[in-house]
Amino acid sequence: MNRTIRLTVLALSLWPAFAFGQSATVAMQYPEWDQLTPTQRDALIAPLRERWNRNPDERARMAERAQRWTSMPREQRDRAGHGMQRWEHMSPEQRSEARALFHAMRGMDKEQRKAFMAQWRQKTPQQKTDWLKAHPAPERRQRE
Structure with missing residues (x-):
């Protein structure tokens, strides 16, 4: 953090x-x-x-996120808050893995994501490492 x-x-x-x-x-x-x-x-x-x-260049994104947050149902805000807490406690390696997985699943529908994650959980640590090398997370945007 x-x-x-x-x-x-x-x-x-x-x-x-x-x-x-x-x-x-x-x-x-x-x-x-x-x-x-x-x-x-x-x-x-x-x-x-x-x-x-x-951060004047970030103002539009900040305003959009605030608008999206206020329009979320309470349960969705709670899940998002829990996700933010999990993210804060991840190591840099875990965050990189999460970014790569998110990027890979971004265009998938719910069933495809579910199947992808089931396959992911079946992989050995070496298979996961190999997959992450072949499918790296996109470059991070720098903030602040």
């Missing part, structure tokens, strides 16, 4: 305790957005504001 994201996650995890004047270990109920003070709201959105201002 890059430094900016780590600091943002840390700040957001500790923010309620500082913003509400409580210890970080105390379990608490979080208020609705409308009940937050302007300072508390600003503390939540400051990392996003900085990223937005720092």
Whole structure:
């Protein structure tokens, strides 16, 4: 995880305790957005504001993702959040493998993806390594 994201996650995890004047270990109920003070709201959105201002070429993509996120049903947002957490805990090698698999399955329908993953799970570690060498993940876009 890059430094900016780590600091943002840390700040957001500790923010309620500082913003509400409580210890970080105390379990608490979080208020609705409308009940937050302007300072508390600003503390939540400051990392996003900085990223937005720092990356003018990324603004269209950021806006599109925000729109897509708000239009997702709650269950889909929960799955996406779980996927983001899994991604953050992957090693660079695991991420490269995931990118390659995603790229390979991108144009497949649900049944084709299911069959592909069943075949993938049957491969030996050496077969997986050979496949990944033959089908590398596309180059990553650089961010921030």
